[in-house]
Amino acid sequence: KAGVTQTPRYLIKTRGQQVTLSCSPISGHRSVSWYQQTPGQGLQFLFEYFSETQRNKGNFPGRFSGRQFSNSRSEMNVSTLELGDSALYLCASSLAGGTYTGELFFGEGSRLTVL
Amino acid sequence: DQQVKQNSPSLSVQEGRISILNCDYTNSMFDYFLWYKKYPAEGPTFLISISSIKDKNEDGRFTVFLNKSAKHLSLHIVPSQPGDSAVYFCAASASGGSNYKLTFGKGTLLTVNP
Numbered sequence A: 001k002a003g004v005t006q007t008p009r010y011l012i013k014t015r016g017q018q019v020t021l022s023c024s025p026i027s028g029h030r031s032v033s034w035y036q037q038t039p040g041q042g043l044q045f046l047f048e049y050f051s052e053t054q055r056n057k058g059n060f061p062g063r064f065s066g067r068q069f070s071n072s073r074s075e076m077n078v079s080t081l082e083l084g085d086s087a088l089y090l091c092a093s094s095l096a097g098g099t100y101t102g103e104l105f106f107g108e109g110s111r112l113t114v115l
Numbered sequence B: 001d002q003q004v005k006q007n008s009p010s011l012s013v014q015e016g017r018i019s020i021l022n023c024d025y026t027n028s029m030f031d032y033f034l035w036y037k038k039y040p041a042e043g044p045t046f047l048i049s050i051s052s053i054k055d056k057n058e059d060g061r062f063t064v065f066l067n068k069s070a071k072h073l074s075l076h077i078v079p080s081q082p083g084d085s086a087v088y089f090c091a092a093s094a095s096g097g098s099n100y101k102l103t104f105g106k107g108t109l110l111t112v113n114p
Helices: none
Strands: A005-007 A011-014 A019-023 A031-038 A044-050 A053-057 A064-068 A074-078 A086-092 A111-115 B009-016 B021-023 B031-038 B045-051 B058-059 B060-068 B072-077 B086-093 B107-112
Touching: A005 A086, A019 A086, A031 A074, A031 B072, A044 A064, A044 A074, A044 B086, A053 A064, A064 B009, A074 A086, B009 B021, B021 B031, B021 B086, B021 B107, B045 B058, B045 B060, B045 B072, B072 B086
Parallel strands: A011 A111, B009 B107
Antiparallel strands: A005 A019, A019 A074, A031 A044, A031 A086, A044 A053, A064 A074, A086 A111, B021 B072, B031 B045, B031 B086, B058 B060, B060 B072, B086 B107
């Protein structure tokens, strides 16, 4: 069974630009979550989608947005990029998103560098 | 305000010995705890979890202990192997309401020396 697929794996942008990252969850998984990992900060929750609805959002500015499509694939967008947005962006999928029942399956991440 | 804390950024142990990774939390609403392992250039992978109704969960070489009164959990790896060298993240969640997120610690880099 294919895992969580994230594209692109690496990208370089300049300040002020915008970026869109894509995530294809494991087949059958309807919940997709996004996390940002920066050096020394661990993983910080961005948002979670289930059946095209955002159910929870982390403490990030409005420049960070996301959406989920009917086939459960998800995209996240960051507008007006800042140097501090340089990070590994991780997507995770699960059957229903209820973290108390099980674990998340993570993709390999998209490494964003902002110059 | 960091709700999940891993106070040791790194830990080094000898092959065959026990590795103990620690995690503290502050949010009393957390009732489910997980450990993830992450190798460089890979996404985190689930390792083991524990519900707040238990104080111990074991899976092969990995055991997680939960002390709710101290708001502390630990991951024991026995015996440690060089392949266990990775960053270990502690995570927590609250089942109540519509909370569909994990709160992670900053991670502990474990190095197992041959």
